[in-house]
Amino acid sequence: MEGLMMDYQLTIDRILEHAYRMHPHKQVTTKLPGGTMHRYSYADLYHRVKRLANVLGALGIESGDRVGTFAWNSFQHLELYFAVPCTAAVCHTLNIRLSPELLAYVVNHAEDKAVFIDAAVLPVFEQAADQIGCVEHYVLFNVDSGVQTKLPNVSFYEDLMAQAFEDYEWSGMDEKAAMGLCYTSGTTGNPKGVLYSHRSVYLHTMGISHANAFALSEQDVVMPAVPMYHAMAWGLPYACAFAGADMVLPGQYLKPSDLAQMIADQKVTVPAGVPTLWSGLYEELKTKPRDTSHIRTLAVGGAAMPRPLIQAYETELHVNVMQGWGMTETSPVGTLLNLQSHHSAILEHAQWDIKAKQGYPLAGVEMRIVDETGELLPWDGVAMGELQVRGPWVANSYYKVKPSPEHFTTDGWFRTGDVAVISTDGCMQIVDRAKDLVKSGGEWISSLEIENALLDHPKVREAAVIAIPDERWIERPLAVVVLDSDAGAVTEEELVLHLDSKFPKFWLPDKISFVDEIPKTSVGKLDKKSLRHRYTGDPWR
């Protein structure tokens, strides 16, 4: 017997309509190229999204067509976030950090029919243009009138908008329809596309807004410094609109001084970004203090925030830090760390130990850890296993790829490829990427834990630990380290000694290699694939 409730589809147009009806005066602020602040309201956004919907129609975009975006965080990007799915097309966010080859690969693989490009990153895109075959229209915004480009079929965003009608009626989509496409950053093999549905994004929007999660409300001013070109900027643009929170979009201005100034000027309550941004911001604020008193939560994800940095923010700057974990495949937010009621009485130092973990699954997300045979492991804070998740905003396959047991279990869980420990109270901590673990003499060594311990050393700026082949032990850890510029002389022995008390003897790296820079992936993570290639000569590791 079915319930007798409205068959109300969970689609993105509902989120936009809610923002327009209930929060028309709330603000979207963008730092534009040149540094001026652009400011408009959700009502303005709404009317421009309707115009843009007509623009898409005029370009021949039809239901299910993929429309690429290649841009910094800006109001135009936000307009595309809404207009493309609201016209039943698929918003394909292109990562501006991809190599020309990978960029061309994803555009071709997705068969993008149109690509909207922020002129600030036009030269980056142009390097890939020759290898792209499918795009019928390029549309430029933030554009200088004298722009020269080798792209074909170029038109200009504001020209098209000026010509378009403002009336547009949403077509009433099915919630299962695809609304967005985002490719993984591809640390192994080619990037894989995750195809979000209206329903999954709507539910993710509600999930991250929960009071146990971001607790986003109409009182907030959210600054997604996390890019809209990857993993939907953690879903914050949709969640802000649904909550009626003000949004501050920093454009290309991600330098610590810029972020610090925007936080102060715009009274930001929730800045959101990766640890490297907040590491830079911390240094900036120590050198030149700004008003950070409006921050209620500094949200951090994409990589683990080092415990000393969390402690520094909380004790020196009185800024509350909330760590999280997610993946492109999980829309992306899977877990977040807000301290729980049973933590209220523990000491500050113990709190930071907890805050350095990845956190508790959102209501809606299920997680488990399994061993190599697929057996469930206990939540005991000790057992280490592959993290698997499921839920209404988790992918069940990749775009144009048959679901394989490498990524999806037969009983319906997504295999994250992360290795994790879960404490008795359900707090998840990533130990490593499965492929980054070092297996030495039959025992696992966590590269991540050694990296974090190295980062605790006052003279170490960056650290990466990889496995190198060893005749006796099969694999042994090698540490690659970047020292602080003013570190002076530091010996291998000094660093190994620093690690000595923290780990079993067999965990200690046999060798430490000092370098000037560690290569990064397109989303700013340590590029261990390239390091392994460099140190072992094996491109397939």
Add this chain to the structure above:
Amino acid sequence: MEGLMMDYQLTIDRILEHAYRMHPHKQVTTKLPGGTMHRYSYADLYHRVKRLANVLGALGIESGDRVGTFAWNSFQHLELYFAVPCTAAVCHTLNIRLSPELLAYVVNHAEDKAVFIDAAVLPVFEQAADQIGCVEHYVLFNVDSGVQTKLPNVSFYEDLMAQAFEDYEWSGMDEKAAMGLCYTSGTTGNPKGVLYSHRSVYLHTMGISHANAFALSEQDVVMPAVPMYHAMAWGLPYACAFAGADMVLPGQYLKPSDLAQMIADQKVTVPAGVPTLWSGLYEELKTKPRDTSHIRTLAVGGAAMPRPLIQAYETELHVNVMQGWGMTETSPVGTLLNLQSHHSAILEHAQWDIKAKQGYPLAGVEMRIVDETGELLPWDGVAMGELQVRGPWVANSYYKVKPSPEHFTTDGWFRTGDVAVISTDGCMQIVDRAKDLVKSGGEWISSLEIENALLDHPKVREAAVIAIPDERWIERPLAVVVLDSDAGAVTEEELVLHLDSKFPKFWLPDKISFVDEIPKTSVGKLDKKSLRHRYTGDPWR
């Protein structure tokens, strides 16, 4: 093109599993008959729900069967809230305030196969028993061993639980399956059944937990003084479980002194109930202060909370009041009033004016007001029209009743039967029930506004305004008033004078009738049907 996300069904077992996995130690506290406090954890709840699922199986309850509950708020009632839907049956909450005739009517109409009865209200149920034909099993809980009952086929809850296995595997239901049934209180005609689906309740759970709504988190201790026997106790039992909030269930102990003591002892953060409860609580707290410092939101709904009472709570007791509006048909929460960021600078008195309204629709709920011809009315704070709503947790028809245009519009909205005004910022205020409006000389008069103004008078305890027939004006307002016991002599003239400055002359009641008591409906609202009958002799008005 469909998205490639997991087809994850939004069902009640997911909420229970989340509570068990993530918040096993959080507490459910019940005040039992006799006054002792029963306390157990979500882990205990979980295991007992699994036992109860086996009990239901043993009783022959199958998918889609209706199972009645007739009980105060208690842990057993909570177990039924989960076990019945998690076994794919339908939890039919029976209103303990119904007359024997109406109670028999709803049990028979729903064809309840089993009814679980709180022994504290057994005598009430027994009065209806002779008229009930469909029930195969009665199960009693909170029962005295020596209980005598005329009910047939009686068994005892704890006996059945003791015999049942604890292992039970959820069957993997479709989210559109019916999970709950609740009849409207039936102020006009027979009660009508609203059949909730798993999906609607799951989404309502997320909706009311949003930071713009109840903002329920794992830090909360929620006391639903609003009954679980009607409108799902505002959905709080499910939302608490999903958020990991502690729950305090007051059982039959709704006296002001009991509530005050539980709020203090249990450190309640969100008490939730109807205005009459909080009016009593206020008097109690003024007489005998208790610790209310843990309250972050006193939630009130079911009827309008008078502005003076809101002001008294906020200024004298420093308790934040959040008003809301909803109906059985809206699961039930439709709107809530949290002050918005643009209110931050206004004066306290203006804030209370706002807080006396019904509030802003939850993210997910759409509302509109229309005139008698169905034309949309503006949100201008002046236009008065029928409130209509739609959303994923709004009913689209009544159980075993063909949807009629009287209740559902052809374009998919539910007609609430409430008349409302919506301010420019989207704040909804109920002006009256459509059928309670007085139409005098072609102009509408709001009975509710006159009632509220009468309640502002220091000597008035209760007030009801109804229309009585008038030869010249068709209808005229009549006020029925209960004075405070220590009010002394109050004249009609004094009260009319009190209203004089607030309304147009033609709004003033021609007559005020002083009575000792105003009749109430089964959910404690003014029973205007019965008043109209008494004052006009017309039972059909």
